[in-house]
Amino acid sequence: MQPFIYADNAATTALSKVVLDEMMPYLTNEYGNASSLYDLGNRSKAAVNIARQRVAAAIGAMDKEIYFTAGGSESDNWAIKGVAEAMAKKGKKHIISTAFEHHAVLHCLERLEKNGFEVTLLPVHENGIIRLDELEEAIREDTALVTIMYANNEIGTIQPVKEIGEICKKHGVIFHTDAVQAVGNVAIDVKDCSIDLLSMSAHKFHGPKGVGALYMRRGLVIPNLIDGGAQEKGRRAGTENTAGIVGMGKAIELAVSTMQQRNEKLIQIRDKIIDGATKIERSRLNGDRVHRLPGNVSLCFEGVEGESLLLMLDLKGVAASSGSACTSGSLDPSHVLLSIGLKHEIAHGSLRLSFSDDNTLEDADYILSVLPPIIERLRAMSPLWDKIKSEEKGE
Numbered sequence: 001m002q003p004f005i006y007a008d009n010a011a012t013t014a015l016s017k018v019v020l021d022e023m024m025p026y027l028t029n030e031y032g033n034a035s036s037l038y039d040l041g042n043r044s045k046a047a048v049n050i051a052r053q054r055v056a057a058a059i060g061a062m063d064k065e066i067y068f069t070a071g072g073s074e075s076d077n078w079a080i081k082g083v084a085e086a087m088a089k090k091g092k093k094h095i096i097s098t099a100f101e102h103h104a105v106l107h108c109l110e111r112l113e114k115n116g117f118e119v120t121l122l123p124v125h126e127n128g129i130i131r132l133d134e135l136e137e138a139i140r141e142d143t144a145l146v147t148i149m150y151a152n153n154e155i156g157t158i159q160p161v162k163e164i165g166e167i168c169k170k171h172g173v174i175f176h177t178d179a180v181q182a183v184g185n186v187a188i189d190v191k192d193c194s195i196d197l198l199s200m201s202a203h204k205f206h207g208p209k210g211v212g213a214l215y216m217r218r219g220l221v222i223p224n225l226i227d228g229g230a231q232e233k234g235r236r237a238g239t240e241n242t243a244g245i246v247g248m249g250k251a252i253e254l255a256v257s258t259m260q261q262r263n264e265k266l267i268q269i270r271d272k273i274i275d276g277a278t279k280i281e282r283s284r285l286n287g288d289r290v291h292r293l294p295g296n297v298s299l300c301f302e303g304v305e306g307e308s309l310l311l312m313l314d315l316k317g318v319a320a321s322s323g324s325a326c327t328s329g330s331l332d333p334s335h336v337l338l339s340i341g342l343k344h345e346i347a348h349g350s351l352r353l354s355f356s357d358d359n360t361l362e363d364a365d366y367i368l369s370v371l372p373p374i375i376e377r378l379r380a381m382s383p384l385w386d387k388i389k390s391e392e393k394g395e
């Protein structure tokens with residue numbers, strides 16, 4: 001029988017059984033409103049508090065610096081638009097970011113540009129990493145915010161976050177990082193890295209979908225996200241998603257406590273596939289080989305059409321992605337791959353494999369057994385590949 005291999009963990013992860021068990025009471029008997037005063041509600045409140053402690057502990061924050069939201073996109077929107085609104089009042093309307101952020105960040109910036117903000121997008125170069133001197137040069141008197149992702153969702157590269165934090169601190173600029181891909185996968189300490197705001201999302205580390213959090217450094221004041229009741233200290237109103245929050249707390253605790261062992265395995269899987277797949281003629285690894293997420297493999301194959309590659313992998317039982325789930329469905333090549341300097345036709349032949357604890361080294365063997373023949377078949381049908389080969393021969 002053909003296996004099923006889920007290799008799209010950067011898009012979302014499976015809900016862990018342990019996490020579901022922890023959530024179940026709050027989806028059934030423990031339905032009390034966490035803001036109520038009777039015991040049933042108090043038990044929900046206590047569960048939310050424990051989850052807040054777990055999320056805070058996972059990133060080196062204080063409980064009161066954690067605000068629950070409905071996910072990564074919401075946290076990014078709150079952080080960026082919130083800081084923008086607060087700083088505009090002080091006459092600061094310049095924001096620095098990078099060319100390969102998630103759309104939850106880039107589209108916020110586009111909106112702000114329409115409202116009179118100026119945005120500088122730093123290049124991320126061929127290795128998918130910003131240069132610190134270019135960041136420092138870009139900072140101006142009126143810079144309100146630096147928002148740079150911790151780890152990229154398509155090519156997995158990890159930014160020098162501690163150094164970025166130091167530069168921002170030195171210049172008195174607020175630093176937000178979209179850490180949705182990093183939380184649970186790499187060790188994070190918001191104090192050590194001088195991070196002012198950090199976005200995370202539970203479904204990227206085996207928690208439930210539709211719940212996330214924003215870490216906001218104590219003392220930082222930005223406008224409320226949702227006006228209404230007193231939930232989340234009155235800054236993000238709405239009855240608490242108790243089950244979701246409890247699930248996020250359990251999932252992050254598990255992800256962090258098992259990180260070291262898991263990453264040793266993920267790095268083996270990752271490197272095995274990188275070594276095997278880059279033996280294929282005219283293939284390349286996207287992004288830095290070393291400074292990348294333990295579970296991320298991002299490849300390009302010349303003369304191959306990414307969507308066809310995904311369909312053929314699916315027929316072999318491998319669920320993968322050509323880049324980000326948010327760009328698929330459009331025929332434009334990924335802005336991330338273009339940002340590291342790939343030409344359009346090469347960026348079209350991309351493949352992202354992203355792994356979690358559920359994957360094994362046998363999965364890597366299986367993928368390496370089905371991938372080369374698929375590439376060969378697709379190239380045999382590709383006029384682009386014919387062109388590449390005839391140019392090679394100097395015809």
Ligand SMILES: *Cc1c(COP(=O)(O)O)cnc(C)c1O
Nearest residue numbers: 071072073102104153180181201
């Ligand atoms: C998935 C993802 C998001 C969006 O998170 P949601 O919880 O799905 O809204 C934002 N940024 C990055 C880097 C992501 O990978």
